[in-house]
Amino acid sequence: MVKRWVRIPDGTKVRFLKDGREGIPDGMTELVVGPGRNPDSRTQYRSNAGDPDLTLAIGDDLLLRTDEDGVVIIV
Numbered sequence: 533m534v535k536r537w538v539r540i541p542d543g544t545k546v547r548f549l550k551d552g553r554e555g556i557p558d559g560m561t562e563l564v565v566g567p568g569r570n571p572d573s574r575t576q577y578r579s580n581a582g583d584p585d586l587t588l589a590i591g592d593d594l595l596l597r598t599d600e601d602g603v604v605i606i607v
Contacts, residue, residue, distance in 0.1 A: 537571035539570075539591075540577060540591060540594065540596065541606065542556075542557055542558050543557070543558070543606050543607045544556065544596060544597075544604060544605070544607075545597035545605040545606070545607060546579065546594040546596060547594070547595045547597055548594060550593060553581045553582070553587075554581065554597065555580050555581030555587060556579060557577040557579045557594075558578055558580055558586070559578045560575040560576065560577055560578065561578050561588065562575055565588065568590045571591075576590055577589050577590070577591065577594065579594075
C-alpha cells in the first residue's frame with residue numbers, strides 16, 4: 533500500500549518538532565535549501581512562526597495543532 537501525501541492547507545496551526553514553536557503555513561516554496569523536501573520531491577512549507585523571516589519546513593517536521601476535541605485548528 534502506497535501512502536498518499538496530502539498538503540497541509542494554508543492557515544492550519546502547526547507546531548515545529550525541532551523547537552516546539554508554533555506557526556501557520558502560508559504557502560509553499562520550490563526554493564528548497566538542503567535535502568529536506570515534501571513527498572512531492574520539490575517543495576517545503578513557508579510558515580510564519582512569529583519571526584521576522586518565514587521558516588521553511590517539510591511536513592514530517594510539523595505537527596498539526598488540534599483543539600480538545602481533536603479537530604484541526606485552522607485560523
